[in-house]
Amino acid sequence: MIQLNNKTYTCPVDVTLGFIGGKWKLLILSHLHQFDRKSYSEIRDNLPGISEKMLSQQLKELERDQLVEKKILALKPYRVEYFLSVQGKSLSPLYAFVSEWGIKYLKEQGIDYLKDQHLYK
Amino acid sequence: MIQLNNKTYTCPVDVTLGFIGGKWKLLILSHLHQFDRKSYSEIRDNLPGISEKMLSQQLKELERDQLVEKKILALKPYRVEYFLSVQGKSLSPLYAFVSEWGIKYLKEQGIDYLKDQHLYK
DNA sequence: CTGCCAGCCTACTTTTTGGTAAGGTCTGTT
DNA sequence: AACAGACCTTACCAAAAAGTAGGCTGGCAG
Secondary structure, three states: OEEEOOEEEOOHHHHHHHHHOOOOHHHHHHHHHHOOOOOHHHHHHHOOOOOHHHHHHHHHHHHHOOOEEEEEEEOOOOEEEEEEOHHHHOOHHHHHHHHHHHHHHHHHOOOOHHHHHHHOO | OEEEOOEEEOOHHHHHHHHHOOOOHHHHHHHHHHOOOOOHHHHHHHOOOOOHHHHHHHHHHHHHOOOEEEEEEEOOOOEEEEEEOHHHHOOHHHHHHHHHHHHHHHHHOOOOHHHHHHHOO
């Protein structure tokens, strides 16, 4: 049992899961990793199904956990930009692996995601 | 949007998450990866906090998803053994990475997990 | 023959998570 | 002036996930 920030973790895996657990976190992170879609609405439009509540909630947690940073581009017309922090980028191999594993799995199921990508969306 | 087995996924990352999502799956998997503790009670005893309900439920799902296999060692005194399938082993880089990332993070927080491992448990 | 341990399963409750819908500011467009 | 779009927040509710507690079979040890 590891104690950290008033929470208990059973092992290092558990610690990492504390950051990337949840339905949308890895999706948002790997999205920021893959594409450079960074504005709020670009992320929203590229994660079909996510509600604005979830998006802003998760982004906030990711900022708090310092995996994502937000840059305010302008105040008068409020414009922002989200991007992976150094810490967030340190998880890059994970985003890559998880995505490739998914692609490989889909291929085994007869779905060529890369080829047919334009169809999905 | 990807359709597969009556479910909808937004991208390959989402597909992978379908297998390893949830609070205990990665914990169980990486446990089977790291140690060779394989019996039901060994897994239970090494994942402090997991309830038997969760353990058997998750094991069942992992079997269904073919990431884990179960071998019945004996019937009279019912004894079993769980281990990673080929499919489950194909996620090994993930277990390793997630664990190492956690260890690295802990180190940054002043906790030397590897050195003090004996203290946790 | 009692109790304990392996290996589960089930009913029930609580907690967490996620979804809906609405509101609110500001700014540009028509 | 009306509307739309970027960028959120909040209140309320439903669903899903997880926790609690107990039960059940069958050996084996004392």
